[in-house]
Amino acid sequence: MKWRARGPGGPTQGHIRPYPLPEGPWDRVTSGQPVSVLWLRLLPLSLLAVTMTVAFFSPPMVPYADVAIVLLPAMTALVNGPIATGAATVVTVALVSAGTGTLGLLPFPASEWSHVAPIAIMSLLCTCLAWIRNRVISRLLDMTLVAETAQGAILRRLPARIGGLSVASGYNTAEGSPSLVGGDFYDVLETEFGIRAVVGDVQGHDLTTLQLTEALLGTFRERALDEPDLLGLAARMERRVRIDNRARDEWGQTFATAVLIEIPPGQGVLRFILFGHPALLLVRKRAEPLSIPPMPPLGLADFGLHDAEVHEAELMPDDLIIAYTDGLVDARDSAGHHYPLIPLLDANIVSGVRDPEQLRRNLRASFFDGGYRRTDDLTILIIRIPPDSD
Template identity: 35%
Template structure:
C-alpha cells in the first residue's frame, strides 16, 4: 500500500508541483545543444541560430544542479566559439548575452537546489508525521486482510481529514473509517484525538455502539474547548465476529460499505446515524447492523471523496458498477483500479479520497 500511495502521490503532484521532472525535461537541453551543433555543421551556409543556445542554461535549471548547469553553459560557450559552427558571426553579441544568461542560470540553479533540499526535508518530516498519526496499514490484522489507499485533497500535504484504522482487541477485529470536517492540516488535531479514542475503545468497550459513543464524547469535549468550533466527523465502524461469519456495522453519517460477493457488488443497508460530535438532543444513537459473511466475501469502504465525485456533466461516480467490474481483482489491486478509474471519471479530485478493503481470511472455518 505504501509503495502505491507514493507513486500516486507523484502522479497527483506532477513535476510542476514538486515531483521530479520527467525524463524528457532532463534530456531536452542536451538534445537542443546537439541538434543546433549538428545543424550548423551540416549546413553549407551559415545559420543565424546562435540565439537558440541561450535557452539551454535556463532549461538546465529545471532539472540540474549548479555544477551541471555550469557545465552545459560552458559547452554552449565552446560551441559558439568553434569556427566550424560559424555561430558567432558577425559579432560577439550572442556570445556576451548567452554568457550572461549562463552565469545567471547557475545562480538560479543554486538557489533552486537549496530550496529543493528544504522542501525534501519538509516532506520527510511530513511523512514522519503521517506515519505517527496514521501508521501504514498492515496487510493483515488478526484473520482479516487489509488493503487501503489514502490521498489528501490539499496539494503538498500528506495528512488530511480522512483516516482509517484496523485493530485487533479482546472483542475481535475492529475497523474505522472517518471523515473529519474540513481539509488539510487544520484537521490533524481532530484526527489524532479520534484515532486515540478509537484505539482505546477497541481494548475496553465490549460493544461497537459504545466505541462510537467514546469517539463522539472525545470530539464533543474537544469542540467545547474551542469557541464556535462546530467540530464534527462522519464515521463507519465495523467489528468482525470471532468465526468471521458475520460483521457488525455502525454508521455515524458515513457512506455504507459495499459487499463484494460472488463477483457482484451491493451496498449494505445500514441506518446512517448522527455524525460524531454534533450531540443533538433527542436523537437516538446509531444502531448496529449485523451482516452475514460467506467465504470469499470482501468489504469495500470508501469516503465521500469517492461516492460524491462527479464528472464535468455533474454525474456521480458509479462506484458499485465499477466494483462489480473489478470484483476479480486482488484486494491490493482493487483500490488502485478504483483510483485510476475515479481520476479518469472526475479529472481533478477536490476532496480527500479514502478506500479500505477488508477480507476475512478464514470465513470457511
C-alpha cells in the same frame, strides 16, 4: 495515456498519495525516471550541437546558431543544477569572446567584445537561479519526507491479514492537497471482542483537521481494546470531538463522519454504527448497501433524532465488508459522471475477484484510468470473511 501508480507504501497496501508513472514514450521523458532525466539534462547540449551543425553547412541558419549559443546557459538551467549551468556559462562566454575572427573554423558566433559582458552577466544569473532552484527542491524533498513520516505514524500500513481476516485499504488525498494526510482516517484492530475497524472523514483540509484526525485515531486505538461494546467506543470518540471543539470559536466548530465496525469471534455477525457516513457495503453475490436510519456525525450528537444504536447483519463465509468515504463516490470524470463503485464491485465479483488486495487494485486502476478527479480525500477499506475452505 496509461499510468501506473507507485508510492512508498509498497505494493501490498495502497494507502498513500500515488506517484504516477506514465507508460507512453513522451510521458516517460518527463516522468522523473533516471534514464529520462539524463536525456532531459542532455537536451540543451543536443539542441546546440544540432543547431551548430546545421548552421555550419547552411549559412542562413547562422543567426539561429548565435541565439542557441547565447541561450545555452538558460536552457541548461531549466533542467540542470548549478555545476552544469556554470559549465554552459563558461562555454558560452568562451565562444562569444572568440567570435568568428578568433575561432576561425565556424561562421559564428558573430559577436564582439562589447557583447561579452551582458551575456556573461545573464549566464551567471542563470547559474544562480539553478542553485536557488536546487535549494528549493532539496527543501521540498525534506518536507515530503517529514510528511511521509507523519503519515506513517497516523495512517499505519495495514497487514494483509488481521485476526484471520484478509484486509486491504486504499487512501488518497484530494488533488492539490499540500499534505499527504488529509481528513480521512481508518484502522483495523484485533481485540478480545473481535475485529474492530473504523473509517471516518473529518471536516476540512487544514492542519487543525489533521490534528483531529490524529486524535480520533488515537482514541479509537486506545479505547477499542477496552470498551466492551461499540456504543461505549462511539461515546469516547464523540467526546474527543467535543473536547477538540472547545478550543475553537463558534465558526470553527468541526465534526467527523465515521463508521464503527465489529466482527466478534466466530465471524458470524457484523455489528456497526454509522455517524453521518456512507452506508457499509456487504458483498455476497453482489454489493448491497446496509442502509440504516441516519445518525449525525461525531461532534453533533445533540442534533440526533434518536440515540445511537448498534446494528447487526448476518455474515456468511467469503463475504466482503466494504467501508469508504464520500470522496470516492463523489469523484467525477470529465463527463461529470460519478465514480460507479457498486457497479464496478459487481463486475469484479462476477469475474471471480474476491481477494481484497486484488479488488483494491482493480478499483484503483478503474479510478485513475477513468480520469476521475479527486475533489476530496478518499478512502476504502475491504475486509473479507474467510471462505469455508479456510
